[in-house]
Amino acid sequence: MIRLTAIKRVFKMGDQDVFALNGVDLSINSGEYVSIMGPSGSGKTTLLNVLGLLDRPDSGRYELDGSDVTDLSETEQARVRRDKIGFVFQSFHLVPRLTAEENIGLPLILSGVPHSERQSRVNEALRGFDLVDRAQHRPAELSGGQRQRVAIARATILRPTALLADEPTGNLDHKIGAEVMNLLESLHHAGTTLILVTHDRELGARAHRHIAMRDGEIVADEK
Amino acid sequence: MNLRDTLEISLKTVVSYRTRSILIVLAMALGVAAVVVLTALGDGARGYVVGKFSSIGTNLIIVLPGRAETAGGFPGALLAQTPRDLTLEDAHFLGQLPQVKRYAPLNVGVIELAAAGRLREVTVLGSTADLLPVRHMKLGQGSFLAHGSEYSAQIVLGSKIAQEFFPQGNVIGQRVRLGDRRFLVSGILAVQGESMGFNSDELVIIPIGHAQSLFNTSSLFRILIEARSRSDIVSAKESILDLMKRRHDGEEDVTVITQDAVLATFDRILRALTLGVAGIAAISLAVAGILVMNVMLVAVSQRTSEIGLLKAIGAPSSDVRRLFFAESLWLSLAGAVLGFVLGQFGSLMIRLVYPQLPAWPPVWASIAGVTIAILTGILASLLPASRAAKMNPVKALAGR
Structure with missing residues (x-):
């Protein structure tokens, strides 16, 4: 379902070209659980951004669910992001003014789900992520684990085909981090493709497929 | 994102940044109120003078001996020959x-x-x-x-x-x-x-x-x-x-003065005066507009990562643009309404303190004040909104 062919992404640092991605070829099937590891600056986050259509490669081809999404317009890419991809970030990225349930419901608003249907879907998500009694709290009133649960609920409320997680436990202590990982893995078990970027070896080892990157290239890809 | 959601979310944002919003609304409101009150004063002065003239008689024509040979001056008093x-x-x-x-x-x-x-x-x-x-x-x-x-x-x-x-x-x-x-x-x-x-x-x-x-x-x-x-x-x-x-x-060899002509001249002068003060007051609205722009620009840079998030979860640039646009629309709308009310209240106060001055704000001034406020708000939001819409999501998420 995901196929990258000869993807290159170049950043200019002063007068030098730095290849964040230097000819990456990668296929990920539907329902896989993949970890992408590597030292800082190896290009793993850039790869995740390209996979999530947040960043455009300078060359190469990206096929998602059988269609070429490389050259889609910005608006079309936004729609693909909305419908097929869920992001989970290290720093949660919740809107501070909105309550937990409003944060979770944001994608529903963006995709034009009618008012009447929204609340029931948000309620379902609140139950599913054990946030019912936190529904009316703002992010500042939530613990780190709760915030990440809100973020995951938001990322999955439109049932994306792929969940892209960038260091999802980076800001959490070990115990809470493990809980969040269990939660993500349960989503994977339910059929979602899970792509995890981390430099935590232990965390990375939990995935079923391990991709290692260095200097913008994939140096290992093991199952 | 549909219109209703856009308006709802932007209103929520406006309300949640309370101090910031109140200050902008006040600045806008004072501008609108200034337009309303100053034109009320100008128009009141006009009404006062016109009223004074009517009090000496309506449809009055005055015939005096002698021909006024020169324009201006008091006819009859300047004559060279006896009429x-x-x-x-x-x-x-x-x-x-x-x-x-x-x-x-x-x-x-x-x-x-x-x-x-x-x-x-x-x-x-x-x-x-x-x-x-x-x-x-x-x-x-x-x-x-x-x-x-x-x-x-x-x-x-x-x-x-x-x-x-x-x-x-x-x-x-x-x-x-x-x-x-x-x-x-x-x-x-x-x-x-x-x-x-x-x-x-x-x-x-x-x-x-x-x-x-x-x-x-x-x-x-x-x-x-x-x-x-x-x-x-x-x-x-x-x-x-x-x-x-x-x-x-x-x-x-007679001069005929119509009260109408005198009245029309005063009317013209005082109308111009009213327009003049309205113009001066409108400048304060423009200043308020620049304030709105300033605050919106700061808001955009403060909310960079939020903009990145919106884009990451699938908001197209147009949605982001509309959100900021709607925010400043709310602010200027609130400012315009509050200013209109303040202006009417101010004019009422003037009428209470100086009952002889019919300081009723003219309808055109109220409409113009409110319209200029809203237009200024819209104009002031164009730059910040497009800056927000153009943000690169990756950089925005990183807060850059």
Whole structure:
């Protein structure tokens, strides 16, 4: 379902070209659980951004669910992001003014789900992520684990085909981090493709497929 | 994102940044209120002057002897040659014109008034019964000059004169002496104060025939004419000039002033003044607009990572643009409404404190103030909103 062919992404640092991605070829099937590891600056986050259509490669081809999404317009890419991809970030990225349930419901608003249907879907998500009694709290009133649960609920409320997680436990202590990982893995078990970027070896080892990157290239890809 | 959600979310944002929003709304509101109040003042001043002019008579035409050769100045006072006099006969003929509703010939002089052992100089107006309605005078007691009684020995006293000579009251029917003639007091004018150079409280009015013989003249100071309607004024003026020319051997030697012309000039000047102050007030709205832009730009940079998040979860640039746009729309709308209310309240206060000043804000000014506020808000949001929309999501998420 995901196929990258000869993807290159170049950043200019002063007068030098730095290849964040230097000819990456990668296929990920539907329902896989993949970890992408590597030292800082190896290009793993850039790869995740390209996979999530947040960043455009300078060359190469990206096929998602059988269609070429490389050259889609910005608006079309936004729609693909909305419908097929869920992001989970290290720093949660919740809107501070909105309550937990409003944060979770944001994608529903963006995709034009009618008012009447929204609340029931948000309620379902609140139950599913054990946030019912936190529904009316703002992010500042939530613990780190709760915030990440809100973020995951938001990322999955439109049932994306792929969940892209960038260091999802980076800001959490070990115990809470493990809980969040269990939660993500349960989503994977339910059929979602899970792509995890981390430099935590232990965390990375939990995935079923391990991709290692260095200097913008994939140096290992093991199952 | 549909319109309703856009408005709802942006309103929520506006409300949640309370201090910031209140300050912007206040700045906008003060601008709008300034426009409303200042134009109310300007228009009030205009209404006040126009009202003053109407109080000396409506559809008033004044005929005076002599031709005003130069523009400006007071006609009649600047004449090089002696003009032909206006006479009572001229006045009677003018009174026959179809556009003329009524007329009052007028003579003015100063003479000694003696009564009840007191003596003082007074200004005497000689006229007829129609002076009262033509000149919009009001009678306090008794009756005015009787119709067709040009030589009856009646006198009407100004209220202050009556008070001075007969402080104990009971004035009607008293005898007074003007020069060497005796008059019977028939009425007292109501207190009116000064208007257009005459203090009617310190006048006495006698029939025109007596006045002419007292001052030993057969000419008139001027003739006051009331046209039948406002639309008759122009043709009345022409007919008067025409008639006087025929009566004066083809020479155009009278000046006709219409109150309309004077009024129109004042009206124009004060209208321009109102527009001027409205313009100055509108500048404060522009300043408020720049404030809105400033605050929105800061908001965009403060909310960079939030913009990145919106894009990451699938908001197209147009949604982001509309959100910021709607935010400043709310702010300027609130400012406009509050400003309108403040302006109306301010004008009300002015009217309460200065009841003689009809400080009603003109409708155009209220509409213009509110519209400019909203337009300014919209304009001020264009740059920040497009900056937000153009953000690169990867950089924005990183807060850069």
